[in-house]
Amino acid sequence: MGALKLFAETLGLLALGVAARVLLARRGRVHTLPVATLLAVAAVGAACGLAGVGVSGKRAVESYRETRRLTDDQRVTAGAAKVSATLATRGAQDALVPVGLTPTWIAFVEWARRRVPVGDTFEALLSRRALESQVAFWLNWRMSPRNAVVQRDDADWLIVMDRRPPADVPARSTVEFRPGYSLVEVPDAR
Amino acid sequence: MRAEILVVGLQALALAPGYAVLSLAGLLPGSRSGVTAAAGLAYLAGVAVLVLAQVVLLPFGAPVTLVIPAVAGVSLCVAALILRRPPPPDEFGGAGSGPVLRRLVVLGLGVLGVVFVIGVIAARATPIPAFDAWAQWMPKTQVLAHHGLSDETLFVSPAYGYVNPDYPLALPAFEATQMRALGIGDGSPDLGVLHVGFWLILAAFAGALLHLRGRRASFVLAGVLVVWFAAAPGIQVQARSTLVDLPMAVFLAVGAMLLVTWLDRRERGLIVLAAVFLGMAANLKNEGLAAAVVVCAATMMALAVARDRRGVMSVGGMLVAVGLLVLPWRVWGSLHDLHGALSLGNGLNPVYLIAHASRVTPTLNALAGALARPGEYLFIPAAALAVIGAVIVCRGPAVGRALLHLGFLASYFAVMSWAYWVSTPPLASYLGEAGRYMTAFAALSVVAILDLARSSGLADSPEPAELR
Numbered sequence: 001m002g003a004l005k006l007f008a009e010t011l012g013l014l015a016l017g018v019a020a021r022v023l024l025a026r027r028g029r030v031h032t033l034p035v036a037t038l039l040a041v042a043a044v045g046a047a048c049g050l051a052g053v054g055v056s057g058k059r060a061v062e063s064y065r066e067t068r069r070l071t072d073d074q075r076v077t078a079g080a081a082k083v084s085a086t087l088a089t090r091g092a093q094d095a096l097v098p099v100g101l102t103p104t105w106i107a108f109v110e111w112a113r114r115r116v117p118v119g120d121t122f123e124a125l126l127s128r129r130a131l132e133s134q135v136a137f138w139l140n141w142r143m144s145p146r147n148a149v150v151q152r153d154d155a156d157w158l159i160v161m162d163r164r165p166p167a168d169v170p171a172r173s174t175v176e177f178r179p180g181y182s183l184v185e186v187p188d189a190r
Numbered sequence: 191m192r193a194e195i196l197v198v199g200l201q202a203l204a205l206a207p208g209y210a211v212l213s214l215a216g217l218l219p220g221s222r223s224g225v226t227a228a229a230g231l232a233y234l235a236g237v238a239v240l241v242l243a244q245v246v247l248l249p250f251g252a253p254v255t256l257v258i259p260a261v262a263g264v265s266l267c268v269a270a271l272i273l274r275r276p277p278p279p280d281e282f283g284g285a286g287s288g289p290v291l292r293r294l295v296v297l298g299l300g301v302l303g304v305v306f307v308i309g310v311i312a313a314r315a316t317p318i319p320a321f322d323a324w325a326q327w328m329p330k331t332q333v334l335a336h337h338g339l340s341d342e343t344l345f346v347s348p349a350y351g352y353v354n355p356d357y358p359l360a361l362p363a364f365e366a367t368q369m370r371a372l373g374i375g376d377g378s379p380d381l382g383v384l385h386v387g388f389w390l391i392l393a394a395f396a397g398a399l400l401h402l403r404g405r406r407a408s409f410v411l412a413g414v415l416v417v418w419f420a421a422a423p424g425i426q427v428q429a430r431s432t433l434v435d436l437p438m439a440v441f442l443a444v445g446a447m448l449l450v451t452w453l454d455r456r457e458r459g460l461i462v463l464a465a466v467f468l469g470m471a472a473n474l475k476n477e478g479l480a481a482a483v484v485v486c487a488a489t490m491m492a493l494a495v496a497r498d499r500r501g502v503m504s505v506g507g508m509l510v511a512v513g514l515l516v517l518p519w520r521v522w523g524s525l526h527d528l529h530g531a532l533s534l535g536n537g538l539n540p541v542y543l544i545a546h547a548s549r550v551t552p553t554l555n556a557l558a559g560a561l562a563r564p565g566e567y568l569f570i571p572a573a574a575l576a577v578i579g580a581v582i583v584c585r586g587p588a589v590g591r592a593l594l595h596l597g598f599l600a601s602y603f604a605v606m607s608w609a610y611w612v613s614t615p616p617l618a619s620y621l622g623e624a625g626r627y628m629t630a631f632a633a634l635s636v637v638a639i640l641d642l643a644r645s646s647g648l649a650d651s652p653e654p655a656e657l658r
Contacts, residue, residue: 002554002560002561006559006575009572010576034577034581036580038643045573046414048569052423052568055423056421056426060426140329140350141329144332144344144377145336145337145341148347148349149343
């Protein structure tokens with residue numbers, strides 16, 4: 001269907017070129033078919049371009065108005081939001097939260113990021129619910145350039161989300177954000 | 191707003207090495223107005239050489255610092271001042287006629303400028319909205335800004351399998367350099383300011399095409415084309431997403447424009463500059479590398495048909511130069527066993543291709559549908575095909591050029607279809623994104639229309655052409 005539609009559009013513009021050539025010839029201005037087609041294309045392009053500028057400008061202004069009062073914390077969570085489509089009908093706070101992420105997860109990730117030094121590595125221990133959302137991607141992005149690893153031996157830190165910390169971790173190494181959300185400095189990692 | 195002004199000021203620094211590159215290539219206009227008109231091309235050339243200097247050195251252990259672009263930029267400026275190449279005998283842009291029409295175009299471009307400014311401000315308020323932008327490109331940017339390639343965890347760890355580790359590093363290096371220069375910390379909301387570069391690249395594309403259109407193409411048509419392209423919803427979305435598809439399309443299209451201009455003028459500087467632009471496209475995205483290869487291959491084929499052996503050798507040399515520009519990253523990737531979603535071995539294996547033949551029809555429909563969708567590219571691809579068709583039907587002197595542009599477009603479309611066909615992820619994960627994969631097709635369409643206008647002699651005050 002897509003190819004047929006493109007073919008039909010091409011033929012339509014070519015027909016416009018033929019029509020332009022005939023009309024111009026009647027007015028005493030003789031052009032080749034390519035030049036007449038270019039003139040027709042220029043006319044279509046001018047109309048589409050002006051319409052496009054209007055629509056794009058309107059969207060940009062709307063987007064600006066809807067987001068200009070966001071705090072820095074809200075701006076960093078703008079990640080996967082479908083801003084332009086959803087802001088008009090939903091509250092800004094909800095719309096700017098990436099799909100599948102909860103405000104608690106986002107706040108926890110920012111909290112952990114401020115505590116893990118740049119250059120350290122971490123392993124993410126997530127609940128099934130967290131794994132099924134985009135939280136792993138979000139966590140890796142917000143934590144970078146601190147690198148994620150998949151082996152406990154390689155990790156300087158454990159980031160525990162929505163589940164209990166491992167039993168073999170000493171309590172003194174654990175800092176809790178909220179119940180179920182904690183940051184664990186891996187013993188003997190350094 | 192201070193961050194936006196700083197980033198614009200920083201990027202303006204790319205103008206000096208850009209003009210130096212034009213001068214060294216013998217393409218810097220002699221008149222003051224010519225120099226002003228060449229600003230878009232100079233900016234893109236400056237960004238390309240400075241980023242390529244970083245990208246080529248990264249695999250050798252060089253960190254992302256301001257030293258490398260500074261040394262490269264100053265060296266180019268000094269070389270240009272010492273060598274002082276004469277300006278081209280025939281400047282590219284003609285003055286054109288029809289003051290009313292010209293004012294209308296300038297008014298249109300002004301409106302577009304206002305949209306750009308508003309877009310930049312809006313982008314600042316909604317940083318990094320696209321999934322691939324924050325999940326894939328920004329982590330690379332932040333790792334490069336802090337560690338260069340000395341810390342390879344992001345590229346080799348299974349924890350980051352989704353980031354397409356084999357994709358080249360021009361965009362992260364470009365953004366990481368700005369992060370270093372502006373002192374933007376990791377995770378900062380100010381990362382959104384990097385959007386500004388995308389809008390500047392889009393604006394520079396318009397300027398470069400207006401400059402390169404030549405005396406025989408209408409200023410009005412060129413102005414309409416660049417506004418048409420920049421205002422297309424698909425392009426606007428790209429500019430606001432910080433995804434790499436738009437910069438790749440821009441550098442590819444300007445490289446193609448320089449190449450076809452070289453076919454007419456045969457000035458060595460044009461093909462050297464085309465190699466820089468195509469090399470940049472190849473270092474921005476894997477699709478850019480494939481597109482640069484097909485553009486060169488199509489041109490070589492056209493020259494071979496015309497029995498222009500010297501031309502074939504020149505374009506072959508350019509292809510080798512493009513290959514050398516991507517070689518360090520490819521070797522580094524090979525040494526670190528980086529793999530993406532596309533396997534060349536599978537793509538050339540008939541058994542694999544037949545086994546996955548069910549992906550072909552939905553792929554063709556999705557890609558062609560994206561090109562035909564008015565809400566994506568506002569009929570630009572269809573317009574290019576119509577102009578190409580008109581030239582071929584008339585069998586005029588530009589028919590060879592029309593076939594060459596058809597070759598560019600068809601081979602890019604074929605390569606993208608093949609990539610969808612042989613990739614391993616579920617097709618559904620690609621089909622929704624078909625529009626952005628066709629950004630380069632739309633940009634090449636603009637180049638085709640402009641070049642055929644030039645070849646067909648559509649000027650602002652055309653002499654009545656003979657009836658065919």
